[in-house]
Amino acid sequence: MIVEIEGSSAAEIAESLRTLIERGALRPGDALPPVRALAEQLGVNRNTAVSAYRQLTNAGVVVTLGRGGTRVAGASPVAQEGFAADTALRDLGTGNPDASYIPDPSDALASIARRPVLYGEPVIDPGLEQAAHAWMSADLPSGTPMRITVTSGAADAVERLLAQALTRDDAVALEDPCFLTSIHTVRVAGYRPVPVPVDDEGMTVDGLRAALEQGVRAVICTPRAQNPTGASLSAERASDLRAVLADHPYVLVIEDDHYSLLSQQPHHSLIGREHRRWALVRSVSKFLGPDMCLAVTASDPETADRLAMRLTPGTTWVSHLLQRLVHALATDPAVLAGIRGAGEHYAARNRAFADLLRAEGITTSPGDGLNVWVPLGAPARAVSEQLMRRGWLVRPGDEFALGDRAPSDRLRLTVHDLDDADLAKLASDIGAAVRTVRAQQRLAG
Template sequence: MDRDMTLEITGRSAADIAASVRALIERGVLLPGDPLPPVRGLADDLGVNRNTAVAAYRQLTTAGMVVTRGRGGTRVADRSPVAQEGFAADSVLRDVATGNPDPDLIPDPSRALAGMAGRPVLYGEPVIDPDLERWAAKWVGADLAPSDVRLTITSGAADAVDRLLAQALVRDDAVALEDPCFLTSIHTVRVGGYRPVPIPVDDEGMTVDGLRSALEQGVRAVVCTPRAQNPTGASLSDRRAADLREVLADHPYVLVIEDDHFSMLSRSPYRSLIGPAHRRWALVRSVSKFLGPDMCLAVTASDPETADRLAMRLTPGTTWVSHLLQRLALALVTDPDIVAGIEAAGAHYAERNEAFAARLTALGLPATAGDGLNLWVALPMPARDVSEQLMRRGWLVRAGDEFVLSDAPAARRLRLTVHDLADAEAERLAADIAAAVRAAGGRLAPPGME
């Protein structure tokens, strides 16, 4: 900002100072991202004790009006909506930005529903259905290094991450997120009032230097996708996972949350950040990618203390997950035909993404298919320029800017969901992307230079 905001902030008590700042925000004098005066300078100008200014800023932080960014100071919170996954409403364009699984590959639950009769579940019963718990213990148990594992059930992965952060953090605590990041994680951290600290992601997943830097900045939690990272498709390598565990070994009480969202569909092995001696951790596996987004259910494995705190937020009688839904999920994942169909679906997503990456590479846009539902396509220019050209050709895509946390230059990536395109559609989209790059002033790689 060009002007000195201390000239407009008034008050002698913490409540009055906070009310003054709130009024400036509500009147639009202070806009999202605008810096507030340093605490010491504000206290000196108002003639109050420094602790009074600190208390005023704390009230504003608790209310979600401002955020603290460490060395970046205190700034007005950004309340603009975060982009969401899913189909674009009312669009006449062909939407290849959805991030959705193929509906034709989601199992039909009709037969399982017909056989779900059973006794009713009453208040005070366990959060997790005993039969589902036995199956889930085998599903996650073989992949976890810690020996003392507790299980619970949440209404999907986003619900699990939200509750896990809420039971461990307070507003304005720092949370490490992958950069670029899953849209729902960005939304969860922003709504919770936490301070996101970006960790760069490369082809092997979350970077070691990025994690080390985040821990030095005092993060209280780390949210990581061990495989099929969204949007990049990256999966942790053995070496990277070991290096990250080594860094975390000196921070055993930092909450590590692994969102293994692609699990049963993944073409990559599960490799974990969670070491055998880590004290605060959770592994979240949702069923939404292979049983469908409407199956709002996730298995959460964690250390005992985290599990106890999470269970308190899911007490039967308040917000526990329906046991009918739990029984349905169990019936589906224990049906051999459906399990075979899930495996075939994972192979389908991988094959279609690889085929589309090959099409782009042949046209002079070198591309590699990672794991997951989407492709993360590199461009020779800002993605917004290419996405605008594609809209003129009838396509709706996602520019990489929506997934980026850091203040880096405009992203040169597109995230595409192409697995449900017929061959002719895929050929046309690839050709249109190449044409859009040229129309926006970009250059394609010469043949043989992929």
């Protein structure tokens, strides 16, 4: 097998291995040569072989198993947001908004019928562009030069923003624990994720500083309702992060303010007045519904030009019917009042659940957002297995982790659509599950 691998650079070696895997010469579970053996066989530096394996690991083509070596990855399912398929359990891992709080678009749809849009016309609907400019500029430093771009959702915007600035194996700073879609975007594109720890005030200063020292070329940060933790940047933390970034003005900073209009927290940006490469992304999916695949991006003019260029070979523009519908809904006072009510509802249900958990001896912050991040003091996967026996399907924190670290003791739960009785039952069942797992650990120890 070793003699079949070719290449003198990391990219050539990685491509050779990809070809062998695609042609079936290497199959899922097959072991790859140890790094030292591969480097000696090909006559390259050990770091070159390490880089080749890292590229394949980041892309999900191979997996590193410590002493078990590096092996070809199988077609294992990847964690995704949304409802789990084929389960009879009560699913608490969806990350979905409450459908009853998504605005009815019927009246707005009747008001947007206009002449067709043809090739060569402006790609952004004028009404939406004007409203978006006011919305985004209100949360950026006064006088900051900016341009608006519309994409098919936040994930689309982030993927294209990274693609216009990075090449394969470039390093990207990601929050740890991290939003699932960000993990997938970075992995599939072959970028190198660098974890930055998150605490109750958001991305940590020391973590960002360490990531910059490792040469990251982009930073993705959630200023409010960080998924999965629910943390939001405090004013002091945002100021400290801006100070760290001041020495790196050309590192692309992407701020994913996905919760925006629903948030119960003020927006504190880590984008400084003098930063040269930046983008603030706001999707409408949390408050107008996941099927409204539209996000507005404000960015510096050069980044906006590059982002628009990334759109031209494919979608070119987002449907003007969708743009007009979003504009009609997002400027309707009744709809905006409903969105504010939805945000208050999510916050109230999460607070109620945190209070019930406290009675079970489990202390958690309700945070901000659609989910609650619950510390258990016991292995999350073992607790989740106990909860399955009680009729609940939950997400253990391991799914959101970057890098190699101990198994998580956290659960991410979407509980805002449970009634009072189910909320109380869930808290009681979690308390019982944690006590069972701890008892098992004591017996095993």
